Amino acid sequence: MPSPSPRAVLFSPSPLPVAPSASAAPDSLVAALRAAGCVFAEAEAELILAAAPTPDHVTGMVERRVRGLPLELVVGWAEFSGRRITVAPGVFVPRRRTEFLVTQALAQAPDAAVVVDLCCGSGAVGVALTAGLGTAELHAADIDPAAVRCARRNVADVGGLVHAGDLFEALPGTVRGRVDILAANVPYVPSDEIGLLPAEARDHEPRVALDGGADGLDVLRRVAAGAPDWLAPGGCLLMETTRRQAPAAAEAFTGAGLRTRLAVSEEEYAHVVICVRP
Incomplete structure (x- = not known):
């Protein structure tokens, strides 16, 4: 199984x-x-x-x-x-393993001035990044109205903005080419594995936050294709994946012209693809 x-x-x-x-x-x-x-x-x-x-x-x-x-x-x-x-009903609950993504982002770009949190859910990642940086221009985005409402409650604490829409289409044009940290905790569960998830996730979290398509990488590939236009020179993109999906995920980012490496925390069972725009 x-x-x-x-x-x-x-x-x-x-x-x-x-x-x-x-x-x-x-x-x-x-x-x-x-x-x-x-x-x-x-x-x-x-x-x-x-x-x-x-x-x-x-x-x-x-x-x-x-x-x-x-x-x-x-x-x-x-x-x-x-x-x-x-957090609120109908919104993805932030996982503690995703704290590994935050620590990797802060280590990669400790002086980041512009942060984007795509597929933001509750906004937890963007809030943690902005708090860790001390000050930054934060833009979070999600396609789910319930997530946008929830994120606005959290992001307000660090002076950020939350936008409703599909990935980069939601972002204001003023940040194009200026993003120092792009965190995108996209859905990456393969569609035919949704039924295998724990009931707490399967029954109480939105499918749009879980379902990543046939191999789980549909949304990841879309982010990889669009990210270079939004990242600043030297800006980094970080995304969670699984050990099984990591090679295909890295191939998608490398094909988009980004320098790519994988960071792993065995303790947290966390796998994060880190990409940098040359």
Whole structure:
């Protein structure tokens, strides 16, 4: 059986940090979560209690978690690169492994002045990059209206802009040829492997954020073809992929005239293609 793409594998156990609490969560709440298969039921219960606007909301939040909604969508946020990123139903939940892409980008272009986050989802990558740089002109874009709405809530914190549209078509012409870091966390799950994904991803995240076409590389190839026109000289493009897809991904970028290498974190099971415009 082919393995699902790592991009679509949700955090397990939950990545959300839990602050020490003076009082334990009610046993009934913990028991309900444990019965639903939550490995760290006590931790999840504490997070739900902390996130609930009022005690009356707790039952509904637990019910949504028991039905399989990702914990991040239940509590309304995900931790990413040390920041709390707002997430919403129908929006791709940022994966902790994608922090590797952020660290690679900052190492490649520590003085970047213009950052673009394509297929931005919640905007987590663009926010983390801008925060890491200290100051930068950030433009994020997504084709999904729900993602655009969510990203605007997060990107506002770092003074960035979010644009609605299909890849480069969404970007303002003023950044063409000026982009120092182009992060594009595109969908790369092969279409016939969507059904193999964990239920949390398959049932609760938008297919447009997961489905990369027959071999998972349809959107990646489109980004590779358009990127050279938008990158500044010496600007870099970074994209996640899988070990299996990496050779074909590198070929697409090399064919577009970009210098290409692969960075791998075995610990995070993260594979990032790094491309530089000569």
